[in-house]
Amino acid sequence: MKKSKRVKKSNSWRIKQHRDLFFKKSKTLGYRSRASFKLIELNEKFKFVKKNTNLLDLGAAPGGWSQVASKIIEKGKILSIDIKPMKPIKNVKILKCDIFDKNTKDEIFSFFQGNLDVIISDMAADTTGNKSLDSIRTNQLCAEVLNLSLKILKPKGVFVSKLFMGDDFLEVKKLAKSIFTDVSFFKPQSSRSESKETYLHCKIFKSL
Numbered sequence: 001m002k003k004s005k006r007v008k009k010s011n012s013w014r015i016k017q018h019r020d021l022f023f024k025k026s027k028t029l030g031y032r033s034r035a036s037f038k039l040i041e042l043n044e045k046f047k048f049v050k051k052n053t054n055l056l057d058l059g060a061a062p063g064g065w066s067q068v069a070s071k072i073i074e075k076g077k078i079l080s081i082d083i084k085p086m087k088p089i090k091n092v093k094i095l096k097c098d099i100f101d102k103n104t105k106d107e108i109f110s111f112f113q114g115n116l117d118v119i120i121s122d123m124a125a126d127t128t129g130n131k132s133l134d135s136i137r138t139n140q141l142c143a144e145v146l147n148l149s150l151k152i153l154k155p156k157g158v159f160v161s162k163l164f165m166g167d168d169f170l171e172v173k174k175l176a177k178s179i180f181t182d183v184s185f186f187k188p189q190s191s192r193s194e195s196k197e198t199y200l201h202c203k204i205f206k207s208l
């Protein structure tokens, strides 16, 4: 076998093993998606989900992140939003709608009564098969929620979002830095190494 073919084969074996490991782990622990482990790792690093956190989960279906949050949050409120349907989770209010719909902002505001501590967003645009285009469309979602956070998040709140290290990565980073005092990035081990996915963690509005 030629060397390049051997390298490709061993890489795809490693990727499959990685996927299987987190897939099996999620089934054993009763999580709906492998994505759960990304939030667990993010929260171990930045510690933004606490017992009394009021949390908004965007792009929440099938519900892995909301499951993780509902295990930690005891006194706070959780609102999970997705265009797709999602099965119920204890102590989680689910809204099936587009986050950018006209009425969604008002629904969020009335649910939290202006007391929203954390926004987590794992939103991803539907894939087209063109990785570069997909990454731009998902980063656009992140940029739009960054702007929305100014209207719905508490001034000392936290915003965590999926982001791709694509062509427009620096633009979104610049936008985040223009809004928040503290901006950092973290790629969880449970995020596939061959994927350009990373996570943005921001806190405290600059206008404070």
Ligand SMILES: C[S@@+](CC[C@H](N)C(=O)[O-])C[C@H]1O[C@@H](n2cnc3c(N)ncnc32)[C@H](O)[C@@H]1O
Pocket (backbone or CB within 6 Å): 032, 033, 035, 036, 058, 059, 060, 061, 062, 063, 064, 065, 066, 081, 082, 083, 084, 097, 098, 099, 100, 122, 123, 124, 125, 126, 141
């Ligand atoms: C990667 S999945 C999220 C996985 C989830 N974090 C979990 O742990 O199960 C991305 C989700 O973003 C949702 N999404 C994309 N655009 C959206 C929008 N404008 N409003 C609400 N949800 C959206 C998709 O429907 C999809 O379910």
